[in-house]
Amino acid sequence: MSYSITINGQAHQTDVDGDMPLLWFLRDTLELTGTKYGCGMGLCGACTVHLDGDAVQSCLVSVGEANGKKVTTIEGLSKDGSHPLQIAWLDNNVSQCGYCQPGQIMVAADLLKQNPEPSAEDIDTAMEGNLCRCGTYLRVRKAIADAAEQMKGGAK
Amino acid sequence: MNTQLKELNAITRRDFLKASGLSAGGLIIGVSLPMGVLGAADSADFEPSAFIHIAKNGDTTLFCGRCEMGQGISTALPAAVADELEADWTRVTVLQGDADKKYGPQDTGGSQSINKMLEPMRKAGAAGREMLVAAAAKAWSLPVADCYAKSHVVYNRKDGRKLPFGDLVELAGELPVPGEPVLKTRDQFRYIGQPLQRHDQDEMVVGKRIFGADKKVPGVKYAAIKHIPVLGGSVKPLDKSKAMAIAGVVDVVVIPRFENPYGTVGGVAVVADNTWTAQKALDALGVEFEAGENGSFNTTEYKQQLLRNVEAPAKVEFEKGSLDQAFKDAAKRHSATFETGFLSHSPIEPMAGLVWVQDDSCEIWASTQDPQGIQRTIGAYLERKPEDITVHVMAAGGAFGRKFKCDYIVEAAACSKAVGAPVQLTWSREEDTRTGYYHPCSAHRVEASLDADGNLTGWLHRAAFPTISSTFNPASVQPSADDLNAVSKHLYGVENMRVESGMARAHTRIGWLRSVYHIFYGFVINVFTDELAHEAGVDMAQFLRKMYDNNKDPEQQEQIKRSRGVLDKVVEMSGYGKNMPAGHGIGLAVHHSFASYAAMAAHVEVKGNDIKVHRVDCAIDCGLVLNPDIATAQMEGAVTMGLGFVLHPGISFANGAVVNSNYHDYPIPSVGEAPTKINVGFVGQQYRSTGIGEPGVPTTAPAVVNAIFAATGKRLRSMPIKLA
Structure with a gap:
């Protein structure tokens, strides 16, 4: 069976096994490695992508389930790294090893879309499923708050 | 800025x-x-x-x-x-x-x-x-x-x-x-x-940083692996056909143990067109293992044994003055027993790397902390010269000491050699959790004497833990004198001291994890010091200053001055000693490791069994700070990792194998557990620059535990803590 998935605006046809998690289709088949493997059980959030606009953990979504849908990965969040979250991440020097950060940013982007003015508690609640072993959480919080502030100013 | x-x-x-x-x-x-x-x-x-x-x-x-x-x-x-x-x-x-x-x-x-x-x-x-x-x-x-x-x-x-x-x-x-x-x-x-x-x-x-797990080359194949779960065990005879029947599977590779310390415990790998197919085929194989000589190892009994081994006199590795006399003359004696657990590094990027073994070359792309170690180990494995092994150092998605060893690269090399193609091996999270070089559990019996003025006059420290040396030399069955240095050379200037080593044969691979033995030494020494201060009727800052003043050892004067510097700074930053609301407390810890000095004050709130760390102040003396933002980030990370060590369950073993498997049963700190504030202050910048990656870790756990005492009056002596 053939599946059709639009990834970062580009249509892809594939005949891989429909049970294959989207994560491995992205990483191994399409070589879009910005989406990371961390746990394979939806526990760490490193593999987060947007599926028809909503943040999902791509280790838990199969290629079959993504059929006919639109996927955005970290590589497609903005054309040139100019999403306010990406800028805020740089301004706050958030990343240490950086491995979990694409997933953090993808969840944060979903949060700000749904809740443009999140409280500190809202941020912690939304980001609870994204683990960082380096311990960048204080900067993750600050970057999201900064980006929200930035977007508020820009969205007139 | x-x-x-x-x-x-x-x-x-x-x-x-x-x-x-x-x-x-x-x-x-x-x-x-x-x-x-x-x-x-x-x-x-x-x-x-x-x-x-x-x-x-x-x-x-x-x-x-x-x-x-x-x-x-x-x-x-x-x-x-x-x-x-x-x-x-x-x-x-x-x-x-x-x-x-x-x-x-x-x-x-x-x-x-x-x-x-x-x-x-x-x-x-x-x-x-x-x-x-x-x-x-x-x-x-x-x-x-x-x-x-x-x-x-x-x-x-x-x-x-x-x-x-x-x-x-x-x-x-x-x-x-x-x-x-x-x-x-x-x-x-x-x-x-x-x-x-x-x-x-x-x-x-933007997702463009290429980690070891991300590297691609033309014609790359992907591997998944199941390791022999018990050290020294073996793979039972295997029917490869169940895996080979799956479309996309290239080969099943049985990898024997390679008893190089950086080698592999052995296991079964499947090489396929993509990682998911390899994982699926590996599951289909239904691999079974013989446990071997470590098959009865379990943490409950092992820890009890270590505790017994520190209750009785053990091998004396360091002695000065007359401890017996000090204890006889003491106005007050205080003793306590501590235990700490096994810990895993668990970086979010599991062990991963890409290896291409060819007849006349071997090229490796690895997340690693020790590229020349890979050259030596793979050289030994393939029977080639180290300099003939090309190692590209990729960004590591977290390492914390684990990626110093290159067992995963040996396994990828075995796969590449078997299939004649470049192979990217990515361990599953479960394999990463269960095939570590673990931070060892430990037991400590500590006893000290105070004179009538509250001066520390004697210190007995008996420690038992499986050593890192055991991974290199099976004859290492208890801590060496060097392994006990953090006690025998500590800065309290105790004139009468005895440091003893208890038996602790290793039944798993032991390795270094960010700050290594200082994780438990920082914990035990600082918690016990807080207890002694309490016995002496002063707060810990006062008690520490008194001990630093009493230490006249000319060789330790700079270390004392710098320890005092971070102590004074953190007291100033945190307001340690001020009154706190009911259920709140500030705990202190000071520790010297890796040529740097750290002091922390943790503000903790305890509600029932719920512990919230609101704020941590850190003073660090790593000499001249090269980049204060990066150094601050390292301290933020050290605090966060340290919180996990003290608040989350450790690694446990049953029937020789690790019981934990993934982040649900070996949890690491999440954003909700991170303090609201971590303040970092630098002192001692007149000194030459030293490291910052590890020295912040050892103070976190004791600062939290001492804060729990300040908040509740409850003394905790295990890490991870047991509140109930």
């Missing part, structure tokens, strides 16, 4: 991937490293290194030989080189060096990169600057003294003429490398001490 620096940081945001190949004809400045920084085995082979490349157009590439795993070393060291070189940081690209002795030691651990490499790297930069200045002087027929370098240009003091670095490349390349270049004085620093943005931040936020 000031505006100028902000602009500089903005300009410097450059994509690693944009770094063009080095143009021919550039100036490569080779500078010998002093022999002192090299391991004895390496010194004979050492050749002049190449940290600096300046192209004819002035574009400058700085190579970092130390491995980047998030600690920021590939910014901090090259920035110091750029400073000495008088290079304009906006013209600099940083590249990670492959495994090569020309970079000196590359084994990135023990918080040694800055401690060992800063001076040689600064010298490399200064030598480069002197050669460029000498080249300009030659071009102008002037004495060198009439020329100086500033920001990628050499100026003529006499008439203001100038020559950019790029124009001097050819001439400078013909000059000898100065043996003893003159280093800058601190007032001349441009980048050292500034919060320069890391060179690798921007590619991370």
